[in-house]
Amino acid sequence: MIADLEKIKHFCAYQERCHSEVRSKLLEMKVYGTELEEFIAILIEENF
DSSP states (O other), rough: HHHHHHHHHHHHHOOOOHHHHHHHHHHHOOOHHHHHHHHHHHHHTOOO
């Protein structure tokens, strides 16, 4: 989980991403359900 979170943070830091791009990338990374929603919430809280 932590490694996936760091990967998606890097993905977002590289260039500005919209929510749908981030959601699609997480699905590609096989992150689903509540974990996916938690990742998006964390990214929003941390201003990614």
